[in-house]
Amino acid sequence: MKRDFIDEVTWRGMVHDLMPGTQEHLNEGPRVAYVGIDPTADSLHIGHLVGVMMLRHFQLAGHKPVALLGGATGMIGDPSGKSQERNLLDEETLRHNQNALKHQLSKFLDFKTEDENSAQLVNNYDWMKDFSFLDFIRDVGKHITVNYMMSKDSVKKRLSSESKDGMSFTEFTYQLVQGYDFLHLYRTQDCTLQMGGSDQWGNITTGTELIRRIDQGKGFALTCPLITKADGTKFGKTATGNIWLDPDKTSPYKFYQYWINTSDEDAEKFIKIFTFLTKEDIEALVRSHKEEPHLRALQSKLADEITATVHSKEALEKAKEASQVLFGKSTEEDLAKLDEATFLDVFEGVPLKELNKDLLENGLDMIAALSAETNFLKSNGEARRALKENSISVNKTKVGLDYVLTESDLINGKYVLINKGKKNTYLIKFD
């Protein structure tokens, strides 16, 4: 029996706004829905994941999901976003990104099924590139009034005097270009639903409006809430940047760590959105977490599930092993017990710098080891500060300003493990 899509995403807390009649419409039979994704990089980051999960639930309910890459719209940037000027991607880059994204999407969506509801990937660049400006304003622009466009929140905000920046004509036009995508998919794929983040509501309704006015059709809209964290910081970002799905951009270890660090407040919300666990399973987990919060069952399950899906079971195991070594009660002796292969495996993805063993002969002072020789820290001043703050440890033992690295610090005769605080790890290999 197919699940009811709307019921499913509703209990998961993934619905922010819903056009009336959507559920009935979907229940009438298999439908087609799409989510837009900007192909500005050759990898998705976890901020994209909500939309992807929506598509997957949609597919599981027997409908056909379409992922739309905004090759055209991505060059513009909509007015509500904090996004700065976008760069025009050349076609080669665009195709490269498209392939990479498809590979990642295929971990969630089924593209190959023989069934009607195989997922599909389209790129609006393909139908926008030859659409001339004159054609566009005649065929599309004519049907929407500026008054209508100005009533959108994203536009109003930029027009109000509180806004520090003006809005370019290009940004103003964004909703029309995006709206046209919906119309195009409506015509070519019989696509009747667009989903997206709550900030997309205005753009989506411009699309349904175009469908209504030009084709006298009916399009539907569903938005999910913006994912927020309880502490107010941006979801999916760390100081060093986005959390990417690409293992070369964000190592599986770091990826795993991001999820395991989820706060209690957020964990329950996230596990509903980012895993496919059933309602019963999640409720059981929440109960056990409340009884024994220090075990962090929720965070652990969340991190396990999503790391295994995005990367692999093997990658997950390694990430957990590394976490165990780095955050468990392990000591220098434990480190020494690891053979070299395991050792390297465990620390895969940790910044590693190779240095000449000669440096150790007269001892290598910590400031040089942290900064000058390795660039782990930006400057000698920063290294000195960190040492003064008592935040540096060598092989899991705290060291001070006067510590000097010698051969006796080497693990397996080659490695030195350096930590700054609990969460930053660096590795030096002496050859």
Add this chain to the structure above:
RNA sequence: GGGGAGAUACUCAAGCGGCCAACGAGGACAGACUGUAAAUCUGUUGGUUUUACCUUCGCAGGUUCGAAUCCUGCUCUCCCCA
């Protein structure tokens, strides 16, 4: 085209001739406490050969013993009027 306001470190935002590497807030990082959570308290937050020096306050010049602060030109942004 006319008038007005503005550009300071990651962000916001003081400073308006020396005491300014630049108040304050947020963020970030670290320490304590914990559960790799939250909250809280503490410290740090341009660089170096660190009681001193160097580079930084939109850009380029100038005045001055001395400028983020004064003058000139330029660039960019916002607002109001036409």
